[in-house]
Amino acid sequence: MSNIGRKCVPNGLLVRALDQELAPRQAWLVKLHLDRCESCRARMEEMRRVTSQVGELQQGVLPPDDVRAFLARLEVEARREQPEGSRTRWFTLPRTLWQQLAWGGTLALLILVGVKIWAPHPHATVSIARPPQVAVAPPVQKQRVASARLAKPVRRAHRWVKKQVPPAAVASEEAATPFFPLPFSDAALPLDQASVIRVELPRSALEWTGLPVEENRREERIRADLVLGADGLARAIRFVR
């Protein structure tokens, strides 16, 4: 740009100078050059003449009633919406960041509450807790004490089983282990319409649930309650003494 004062100005700069699109310093340098360069001044005049001729070509006369027609359309458009004062605004879109955050938080809270309320009933998907994989046998306790220590789904299943077991069986002075899911049953299957049956099994059946069995007592008989699903398959077992 510092050469502008000595060298001829390119057409691009001349046009931009004509359109007043140059920075003040550039414009000043171009003007300085034009003051002493006949050739550039002639080119500048040529550009000015062409610009003027192009301007002459920009012709067009709008219809005389265009303003009235536009205002009529504007009026119709404005009447389509209710007057601002008579409208009750129940809801307006949040505009500021704080409003958007508040709206977002409220919405998330409502969704959480809704999910909590409308989530499917736990009975439908109750699953029986898996027994611990340790080889130590849990002490056989009174049913009341054992159920207090069980996981929530198992306690729920336990209560349900209690209701299903005949009163005579519950009332008797029996000690029972908690219910254990059978290894070959699907614990996620619903317990609806399940039933409990009392069976006698060899003591070796304790191994199904990971409980230890004394070698010399494997053939002894032991009583057990089996939970049968509606499909007839056994789901869980508890041993009764």
Added chain:
Amino acid sequence: MQRIFAADGLSLEAPESVLELESPNGSCDAEADPRRIAALIFDEQRVPVYRYLVSLGLRPAVASEMVQEAFLRLYRHLRSKGRSENLRGWVFRVAHNLAVNELKRTGAADAKPPETGADPGGDPEQALLRKERIRRMQTAIRELPRRQQECLHLRAEGLRYREIADVLGIGVSSVAESVQRAMETLARSCHE
């Protein structure tokens, strides 16, 4: 400008609040009545927009309709609290897009050049020369690439390079280059 125009519901005289809507950077007060702003800008810019649409090749009746549509869209834009900076460029851009769509829909632009107005009178020989010069210029402009034509016409309507770039969706340097090339071509054609 003191007078807007007569219309039902709008006053003939523009109140001072309307006249002060236009800030130095070309933006408007967002809280002002959108109808009044649209009417004011329509009054100021409808002829340049119309001339630009005609120069793109639209027939006058279609161009007039497009002008109204563009300003109605401006009103809707303002009513929905759209941005209020550079509303002139906004209207030109909408009008340009409407025209481009219309030209695509109906085919090529109107080949017939617009009328150049009545002869100023005086010397018939001068009038003939002027007519011939204008005809040559029209031919030269029609032979320019489309982009250069658009830049040239928008420039002739007084838009700054930045505004032209916004209307056409190109860079400012592209606008400067297009204008320069167009001017060089036209200057050459005038000498032939």
